Amino acid sequence: MTTPPEETVIAPPALVEIRVCTGTGCIANGSLVVADRLESAIAQAGASDRMRVTRTGCHGLCAQGPVVVTAPEGVFYPGVDPDHAEAVVRALLDGSGPVTEMLYRETPEEEPIARYADIPFNARQHRIVLRNCGVIDPEDIDQALRAGGYSGLRHALTDLTSDGLIEEIKASGLRGRGGAGFLTGMKWELARQSVGDQKYMICNADEGDPGAFMDRSVLEGDPHSVLEGMAIAAYAIGASEGFVYCRAEYPLAVRRLKKAIADAAAHGLLGDNIMDTEFSFHVGVREGAGAFVCGEETALIASVEGDRGMPRPRPPFPTTSGLWAKPTCINNVETLANVAWVVAHGAKALAAIGADDSKGTKVFALTGKIRHSGLVEVPLGLTIHEVIDEVGGGCQGARPTKAVQIGGPSGGCIPAHLFDTKIQYDTLLAAGAMMGSGGMVVVDDTTCMVDLARYFLTFTQDESCGKCVPCRVGTKRMLEIITRITEGKGRDGDIEELERLADVAKKASLCGLGQGAPNPVLTTLRYFRDEYEEHIHERRCRAAACAALSTYVIDADICKGCGVCKKHCPVSAISGQIKELHEIDPDICVKCGVCETRCPFDAISRM
Amino acid sequence: MTTTFDTTTLTVTIDGRRIAARTGQTVLEVCRENSIHIPTLCYDPRLKPYGGCRLCIVEIEGLRGYPTSCTTTVADGMVVTTESEALFELRRSVIELLLSDHKVDCLTCQSSGQCGLQDTAYEHAVEMPRFSGELHVEFIESENPLIARDLTKCIMCGRCVRICAEVEGRYVYGFTDRGFDSLPNTPYGVPLHDAYCEFCGQCVSTCPTGALSNKLGKFKGRIWEVEHTETTCGYCGVGCTLDVSTKNGKVIDVTAPLERGVNGGNLCAKGRYGWGYTHSPDRLTTPLVRRDGELVEVTWDEAIAEIAERLTAIRDEHGPESIGGLASAKCTNEENYLFQKVLRAGIGTHNIDHCARL
Numbered sequence: 001m002t003t004p005p006e007e008t009v010i011a012p013p014a015l016v017e018i019r020v021c022t023g024t025g026c027i028a029n030g031s032l033v034v035a036d037r038l039e040s041a042i043a044q045a046g047a048s049d050r051m052r053v054t055r056t057g058c059h060g061l062c063a064q065g066p067v068v069v070t071a072p073e074g075v076f077y078p079g080v081d082p083d084h085a086e087a088v089v090r091a092l093l094d095g096s097g098p099v100t101e102m103l104y105r106e107t108p109e110e111e112p113i114a115r116y117a118d119i120p121f122n123a124r125q126h127r128i129v130l131r132n133c134g135v136i137d138p139e140d141i142d143q144a145l146r147a148g149g150y151s152g153l154r155h156a157l158t159d160l161t162s163d164g165l166i167e168e169i170k171a172s173g174l175r176g177r178g179g180a181g182f183l184t185g186m187k188w189e190l191a192r193q194s195v196g197d198q199k200y201m202i203c204n205a206d207e208g209d210p211g212a213f214m215d216r217s218v219l220e221g222d223p224h225s226v227l228e229g230m231a232i233a234a235y236a237i238g239a240s241e242g243f244v245y246c247r248a249e250y251p252l253a254v255r256r257l258k259k260a261i262a263d264a265a266a267h268g269l270l271g272d273n274i275m276d277t278e279f280s281f282h283v284g285v286r287e288g289a290g291a292f293v294c295g296e297e298t299a300l301i302a303s304v305e306g307d308r309g310m311p312r313p314r315p316p317f318p319t320t321s322g323l324w325a326k327p328t329c330i331n332n333v334e335t336l337a338n339v340a341w342v343v344a345h346g347a348k349a350l351a352a353i354g355a356d357d358s359k360g361t362k363v364f365a366l367t368g369k370i371r372h373s374g375l376v377e378v379p380l381g382l383t384i385h386e387v388i389d390e391v392g393g394g395c396q397g398a399r400p401t402k403a404v405q406i407g408g409p410s411g412g413c414i415p416a417h418l419f420d421t422k423i424q425y426d427t428l429l430a431a432g433a434m435m436g437s438g439g440m441v442v443v444d445d446t447t448c449m450v451d452l453a454r455y456f457l458t459f460t461q462d463e464s465c466g467k468c469v470p471c472r473v474g475t476k477r478m479l480e481i482i483t484r485i486t487e488g489k490g491r492d493g494d495i496e497e498l499e500r501l502a503d504v505a506k507k508a509s510l511c512g513l514g515q516g517a518p519n520p521v522l523t524t525l526r527y528f529r530d531e532y533e534e535h536i537h538e539r540r541c542r543a544a545a546c547a548a549l550s551t552y553v554i555d556a557d558i559c560k561g562c563g564v565c566k567k568h569c570p571v572s573a574i575s576g577q578i579k580e581l582h583e584i585d586p587d588i589c590v591k592c593g594v595c596e597t598r599c600p601f602d603a604i605s606r607m
Numbered sequence: 608m609t610t611t612f613d614t615t616t617l618t619v620t621i622d623g624r625r626i627a628a629r630t631g632q633t634v635l636e637v638c639r640e641n642s643i644h645i646p647t648l649c650y651d652p653r654l655k656p657y658g659g660c661r662l663c664i665v666e667i668e669g670l671r672g673y674p675t676s677c678t679t680t681v682a683d684g685m686v687v688t689t690e691s692e693a694l695f696e697l698r699r700s701v702i703e704l705l706l707s708d709h710k711v712d713c714l715t716c717q718s719s720g721q722c723g724l725q726d727t728a729y730e731h732a733v734e735m736p737r738f739s740g741e742l743h744v745e746f747i748e749s750e751n752p753l754i755a756r757d758l759t760k761c762i763m764c765g766r767c768v769r770i771c772a773e774v775e776g777r778y779v780y781g782f783t784d785r786g787f788d789s790l791p792n793t794p795y796g797v798p799l800h801d802a803y804c805e806f807c808g809q810c811v812s813t814c815p816t817g818a819l820s821n822k823l824g825k826f827k828g829r830i831w832e833v834e835h836t837e838t839t840c841g842y843c844g845v846g847c848t849l850d851v852s853t854k855n856g857k858v859i860d861v862t863a864p865l866e867r868g869v870n871g872g873n874l875c876a877k878g879r880y881g882w883g884y885t886h887s888p889d890r891l892t893t894p895l896v897r898r899d900g901e902l903v904e905v906t907w908d909e910a911i912a913e914i915a916e917r918l919t920a921i922r923d924e925h926g927p928e929s930i931g932g933l934a935s936a937k938c939t940n941e942e943n944y945l946f947q948k949v950l951r952a953g954i955g956t957h958n959i960d961h962c963a964r965l
Contacts, residue, residue: 291785308782313658313678466763466782466789467659473704473738476787480740501738504700507673508661 016051016092017071018042021134023058023220024213024252030082031066037085038068045093054143057221059134060375061121064104069116069134076116077102106393121372124391126353128361129177129214129337130377133221138256141263144224150269152343153228156235157277160343162192165236169339172347173359178204178295178332179410179512181425181435184339187329190319191237194327201234201242201281202323204300204332205257208247208292209408210459212439214363215333217375219246219253222337223260227283229336231270232343234281237329241282245300248287258285292409292463296511297322297330299465310465311511332437334363355381358424362435366392368442369399378423385419388442399444403527407436409456410516412523413449432523434516448545449528450535453520454482460517471514474505478521488548490536495525544606547591551607552584558603565595565604617683622690634676634687635663645689646698646727648705649764650677651813652866653873654773660764661701662727665689673697699731707738708787709816710759716817720830723815724762744788750798753806753822753880758790761818767791767810774873779804808879812862812872823880824852824860833859837867840878844939845869847878858885922954931958 020026020035038053059067064078068088075098077088084102091099103112104119113119127133136143144150156165170185191199203226207215218226230242246254261283264270272280286304293299294309301323303309322328331339338360342350350360358380364387367373371393378387388394388404395401403415406423412433414421421427425435443452461475478501481494502518509515525532534540541549554565561579573589576582584595584604596604615630621643628637633656638645648660656677664673668686673694676687688694705724713719746758768780768791779802783792793802800806811819833852840847848868852860861882865872884890894910895902905913921929932950934943947959 310782313675315674315679462786464786464789466784466786467765468661469659469701469704469762470661472763472787472789473708474700477704477707477738477740497737500700504697504704508664508697508701510658510661510675 017054018051018088018092019054019056019069019071019134021057021059021065021067022055023062023065023133023217025058025062026065026067027252029065029079031080033082034066034068034080034085037082038089041086041089045089047089047093051089051092054137055139056135057133057138058130058217058375059116060125060130060217060377061119061372062375063373067134071135074115074117076104076114076119078104120393121374121376121391124382124386125377126361126379127377128341128350128353129218129225129334129363130221130375131341132225133217136222138221138223139259141224141260141267144222144260145267148344149224149340150228150264152340153231153235153269154275156232156343157275157279162236162238165232165343166192168347169236169342170347172342172350173354173357174335174338174342174350175358175425176332177334177338177362177435178437179434184331184335187319187331188233188236190317191239191327191329194320196327198241198324198326199237199239200323200326200328201230201237201239202300202304202328202330203230203242203244203336204295204297204330205244205246205250205253206288206295206300207250207333207437208290208295208463209437209439211367211441212365212408212437214365214375214438216250216253218333218337218363219250219257223253223257224264225337225340226257226333227260227264227270229331229339230283231274231281232339233329233331233336235279237327239329240280242284243304243323244283244285245294245304246285246287247290249290254285254287261285291465292459293465293511293513296513299511300330301328308465310467311513313510334438353379354424355379355422356424357426358435362423362438364438364440366440366442368404368440369395369401369444369447370440370442371396380424381422383420383422384414387423388419388440392440392442395442395444397444399446402443402445402447403449403452404443405433405441405452405456405520406439407434407519408439409459410434410512410519411436411439412519413452413527414523415527418527432519432526434519446543446545448486448541448543449524449531450482450541451486451543451545453524454479454486456520457482457517460513464513464517468508468510468514470505470508471510471517474501474509475514475517477501478505478518482521485532485535486541486546486548488535488539488546490532492536494536495529495532499525550591551586552589552591552593552595552604553607554582554584555603555605556581558601560601560603562600564598564600568594568598570594617681617685619681619683619685619687621687628681630681632681634665634667634679634681634685637681638676638689643689645676646730647677648723648727648762648815649766651766651770653813653871654766654769657765657769660762662698664694664697666691666694695731698727699733700737702728702731702733703736703738705762706733706736707740708743709762710742710757712817715826716760717820717825718814718817722817741787744790746790746792746796748796748798749822751800751806751822754799754804754808754811755820755822755825756799756818757820758792758818760816761790762816763789763791764815765791766813766815767819770809770813775805775807775809777803777805780810806876806880807874808876809873812874812879821860821880823883827859828852828854837864839868840874841937842875842877842881843936844943846939847874849874849878851882858882918954927955928958930954930956931960932956934959934961936962 018038020031035053035055042051066080068077068080087099098114105112132147136147166185166188174184175181205215288294291309294303296311297318299309299311318328354360361377361379363377376391401416403413405413414431414433421431457479461479464471466472502522505518506515544550559581563578566574571588571590573585574582617628619626619628626641646662648662649657658675658678663676665676666688748756771777771779780791783790811821833854836851838849840849847870850862850864863872863874893904896905896913934946950956950959
């Protein structure tokens with residue numbers, strides 16, 4: 001029987017809640033043990049009636065796991081050791097306030113910050129997509145309902161027509177969060193207008209960009225928001241069946257998603273006659289085998305159909321002829337998590353956030369040399385500088401930030417001097433990057449930009465499906481050229497040849513993977529051309545990152561002649577007598593870096 | 608692949624020419640019907656459009672980039688450009704990229720002179736390819752007597768994979784590996800005879816390069832040396848149209864012309880490879896009658912008279928039910944009709960059967 005969420009009798013929340021992150025990152029850091037220890041501490045104190053542990057999804061600050069936050073007071077404990085569980089419980093029970101020594105400090109010298117909301121990482125964030133991540137137990141539908149889950153669907157089914165719903169989404173200005181940024185309402189309208197006895201709604205959860213993990217976090221932390229978004233979209237376009245296409249490498253996300261589907265069906269929120277209306281919608285999960293190209297919608301469809309994931313040319317677009325040649329609407333996880341919020345809060349609420357053509361928020365995965373690796377959700381229109389330096393805390397250590405790769409391997413590399421660029425769809429495109437799924441890989445001056453481009457090109461070349469020539473062979477030829485440049489074997493004309501090949505791949509490739517593959521090369525050529533030229537003409541890598549173009553040297557003023565480097569060198573390239581200056585023979589050295597890490601006096605450096 | 612069209616006529620403009628087209632036709636089909644040449648490598652009229660080789664790209668007003676003409680259906684008022692400097696350069700680059708990953712041995716390649724890659728390279732004046740680099744993984748299989756596979760020459764157009772799946776329904780080939788190493792291959796690369804291949808040779812018939820070739824005709828004659836005779840296959844009543852290649856009066860290969868006859872370019876294993884008997888020393892060329900324990904050459908009149916006499920004698924002595932006849936699927940309907948008439952009306956028996964397969 002259908003039990004509408006508003007009428008569901010839900011037990012009142014416990015007085016004090018200890019929220020333990022059980023996202024993949026925190027679990028890897030031992031958060032499940034922390035949760036267990038907290039629970040036994042509560043039981044031992046006889047406080048089970050006043051206190052409970054909630055195993056939540058990701059809080060975002062993945063580098064600081066296991067993350068624990070208490071509610072309602074909002075005290076934040078990063079990197080919690082299981083042995084400290086008792087102290088946390090005791091502090092809550094005796095009212096002595098937060099455990100100071102466990103609190104977060106921006107730097108060891110600074111004063112601790114007690115409240116989660118007050119740490120700089122959270123100060124600029126605006127959580128819509130991640131609204132429930134880190135707050136509710138993703139495996140408990142009652143908590144999702146209490147947090148407002150499925151109220152958007154209820155509003156859509158009871159108060160809105162399909163057309164009215166589409167108008168609402170259009171008015172919100174919501175654009176696709178997975179890649180090209182197509183207007184979501186417009187896509188729904190196209191799918192709605194297509195004629196077909198059966199239509200499909202697909203959620204693209206094949207998050208394949210290296211360094212992007214926002215979709216995983218949403219599925220792990222709040223799967224009901226995605227299912228609600230799918231049901232709303234299905235109602236708008238007239239679909240009765242849908243699939244979530246999720247990578248098999250996300251086992252936790254798949255498990256929580258499947259549980260959420262079963263729970264929602266048991267509550268009458270999915271399946272036949274949802275909320276006692278005429279609307280029926282069934283959802284299945286399809287697991288992908290880890291091909292990056294399957295994030296491309298036509299390849300995704302081929303994969304769901306059971307074929308090898310290879311794209312086909314568009315038109316026809318999936319909204320006309322998609323899964324099994326039926327009209328199909330494909331939105332990604334983050335877009336759908338937005339949808340439920342937009343319908344529940346109204347189009348104006350989203351349109352009020354963001355700037356110009358880019359409304360609402362965007363989740364970014366901050367990785368690389370950044371201080372606070374993790375997930376952040378910020379209003380669109382912030383500058384790159386605001387996200388990287390104010391939210392992410394800038395580069396690790398004292399090194400200067402050099403650039404950021406935005407939008408995954410098909411995105412582009414934006415140099416630090418352009419960090420005033422606002423993060424919007426069109427401004428990023430103009431700068432040579434793209435919003436993509438929102439990966440931000442931050443690099444400092446120890447990263448060689450030629451090598452960075454080589455890395456991303458290696459990825460796209462490996463992941464090419466092989467169907468079309470410019471991608472399969474063109475990116476291979478580009479990779480060969482860029483590899484020889486990093487090996488110090490670059491030739492005159494290599495840059496021009498890279499540009500020519502990039503042009504062919506961009507213009508003649510079949511799908512977005514091939515068309516976008518040259519972007520890291522093109523943007524690094526645009527902003528760091530001098531580094532390419534140094535590699536080719538001076539055989540020099542200024543970041544000392546390219547092994548063939550760098551040497552290890554021992555600083556004569558620092559070396560004490562202890563012999564540690566000589567002892568550990570695997571190729572016996574180091575010579576010298578004890579208590580005398582040692583030397584590295586560059587002809588024998590294989591640049592493994594062991595000497596640098598072993599030297600007790602930091603006398604060895606790569607140049 | 609035959610497309611079903613409705614009768615609505617559209618008007619499109621291609622290279623400045625106003626042309627009538629039918630709903631559902633692709634731009635490439637309209638161009639081919641109107642003798643407008645667009646280079647292709649992954650296109651075969653027997654197959655569904657694919658859009659992989661990127662040579663048939665065109666410019667279409669109102670559409671972004673360079674859509675492939677083989678996958679784009681015409682719309683009323685569509686304005687198409689099939690030749691421009693930009694298109695020529697892109698196509699040329701694609702061909703150069705393919706050649707940079709191709710074992711170029713046109714000197715002795717069986718496909719020389721009938722090779723799509725060679726033709727398009729010539730058409731685009733590719734003398735020395737600008738690009739060079741590593742070749743994709745070498746894969747040669749030649750364990751059977753009929754089909755030679757040298758995937759070093761493969762251009763990944765996917766035609767072998769598609770014809771085996773779409774036309775034959777055998778699915779012997781699929782794409783293996785990713786990126787630069789992608790190849791159309793059998794499961795785990797096993798030899799064809801272990802991959803449920805029935806050796807129809809359809810893959811060879813569609814391969815635009817020398818990656819797949821017929822072994823029977825190899826080194827027996829070049830395409831420009833042979834005489835072509837269009838004829839009808841004698842194996843069964845379907846009557847497929849054949850193109851028999853002969854050199855110095857000897858058959859060296861059998862193919863089927865595309866878009867001709869009932870078969871439209873398709874053939875089965877027997878039609879394509881079962882012609883070894885033509886020049887076999889064991890082949891019977893005259894009727895033989897056994898006389899005094901020896902087979903003796905006779906004329907058809909003598910042989911038929913002998914058969915009539917002996918059958919009549921058997922019928923008179925043992926009755927018509929003592930005689931039975933087996934017809935053949937190699938005969939046409941008309942021939943089978945006549946055969947049963949001889950047995951029923953001539954001899955008076957219903958003992959007629961048919962092998963029903965070749």
